[in-house]
Amino acid sequence: MDVKRQDAIEASIDINATGASVWELISEPGWFINGGAITTHRIETDGAFSTVYDAIYGKFEFETITLEAPRYAAFRSLGGHAWDDPVPNTLVEFWIEPTHSGAVRLRVMESGFADFGADEHAHAISANTQGWKAEMLAAQRYLDGK
Known part of the structure; x- marks a missing residue:
């Protein structure tokens, strides 16, 4: 039986900042x-x-796929990592959305994990899920009030 693997990681966070300041960071x-x-x-x-x-x-290498100011940015990770990290060729997408409270919601989706080998897949999903939680909080701390 073929087991379908998780292909994407998603995270979001509300930031008390302008869309322009969030765009400046995520682009x-x-x-x-x-x-x-x-x-x-x-x-x-x-x-x-x-x-x-x-x-x-x-060192990390990226290809900029799409920049649609001020709402959407997409980059492809091409590798070049300084340590043994099996994440090259994932697609990282960001969306900036207004909220009803006046804040800005930053959403991220990283995809392309389904084709990884079994050991690499489990490691990448776990590490990157935790990583996106930390990076979204870092963006919130950095941008709140801007």
Whole structure:
């Protein structure tokens, strides 16, 4: 029997900030590479392709798929990680949505996990689920009041 594997991780958080300030953050490739606090990265860009250098975690490569200001951004992870992390070629999508309370809801979906090997799949789903919780909280802390 063929078992269907989880392909995507989704998370969302409400942020008391303007859509423009949230867009400024999420439209940068690799903004979410950090240790739970938003940091500045050195980014080299060649067309749609970006190499993001993080002082702690190393080098990451992304392809910018879509930037639809001020509501939607999509990037493809192309790997280049400094450690053994089986997450290349996932699609990371962000949506910015107004809420009834005046806040902005930031949603993320990372997909492309179904084709990973069994061991890689379990590790990636677990690690990235926890990672997105931390990164969404980091975005909220960084952007609240902006």
